Amino acid sequence: MRLEDKIALITGGSRGIGRATALRLAREGAFVYINFLTNETAAIDTLKAVEETGGNGKILQCDVSDFQAVQTMIKAVINEKGKLDILINNAGMTIDGLMARTKESDWDRMINTNLKGVFNCCQAVTRQMMRQRKGRIINITSVVAQAGNAGQTGYASSKAGIIGLTKSLAKELGSRNICINAVAPGFIDTDMTQMLAPADKQMVRDQIPLGRLGKPEDVAAVVAFLASEDASYLTGQVLGVNGGLYM
Numbered sequence: 001m002r003l004e005d006k007i008a009l010i011t012g013g014s015r016g017i018g019r020a021t022a023l024r025l026a027r028e029g030a031f032v033y034i035n036f037l038t039n040e041t042a043a044i045d046t047l048k049a050v051e052e053t054g055g056n057g058k059i060l061q062c063d064v065s066d067f068q069a070v071q072t073m074i075k076a077v078i079n080e081k082g083k084l085d086i087l088i089n090n091a092g093m094t095i096d097g098l099m100a101r102t103k104e105s106d107w108d109r110m111i112n113t114n115l116k117g118v119f120n121c122c123q124a125v126t127r128q129m130m131r132q133r134k135g136r137i138i139n140i141t142s143v144v145a146q147a148g149n150a151g152q153t154g155y156a157s158s159k160a161g162i163i164g165l166t167k168s169l170a171k172e173l174g175s176r177n178i179c180i181n182a183v184a185p186g187f188i189d190t191d192m193t194q195m196l197a198p199a200d201k202q203m204v205r206d207q208i209p210l211g212r213l214g215k216p217e218d219v220a221a222v223v224a225f226l227a228s229e230d231a232s233y234l235t236g237q238v239l240g241v242n243g244g245l246y247m
């Protein structure tokens, strides 16, 4: 198993891509901390699924946009396990709408969850990973950070910020054997894309060379690769998992 004895934390691990990632990392041998915001039932369900497939893990409630709460969460993990090998910054949300109609509070929520949340978690783990002289951080960005999307200026900005953060932190921490990469999913079939009207989904599908929306497992497989020794010479990269939607 590629991730035997590794300790991993997946933010937003209760649903969608985070859930699939928790399952995949656990299947590859990692102990998985499954973070969630409010949906404890979904987090428990993910943990049960992990355990049913022979894996081990634990759920952790924490709002990633809250700097102090994140410090407390990461300290708890390190106190319990003595290390943290893999951080997956997956928690995210969107409030779509044209710029002209975007409320300041909605803009702030997207930036605070999607971008500041990644800063909060990276900031909290770096000292420990530097001490370990080893670590993997995988940040989930989005195809819309690369291509733009009308109605998603706030979301796209937060996700584009993650790319800048990923590349800069990869330069800061490369000498300490810490690899930081980003994964940019295209349109993935999760709660987040349930809000798309069937006609819009079809329009998206028509633009995808592979002819289908992605599954959370498609993304999880790439995240697991980046977390593994197979990816030990990759850092500062953005891997698109989008069926060819953006090349």
Ligand code: NDP
Pocket: 011, 012, 013, 014, 015, 016, 017, 018, 035, 036, 037, 038, 039, 040, 042, 062, 063, 064, 065, 090, 091, 092, 093, 113, 117, 140, 141, 142, 143, 184, 185, 186, 187, 188, 189, 190, 191, 192, 193
């Ligand atoms: P979902 O809406 O299915 O799940 C979102 C997850 O994030 C949930 O586990 C949720 O917890 C958690 N979450 C939200 N806000 C916070 C917070 N403040 N603190 C901690 N956890 C939080 O999303 P997806 O699985 O679709 O998306 C996962 C990631 O992938 C996101 O970053 C998203 O932007 C990105 N992405 C998704 C794409 C898609 O097409 N689906 C495309 C490109 C990128 P809870 O269950 O408690 O609410």
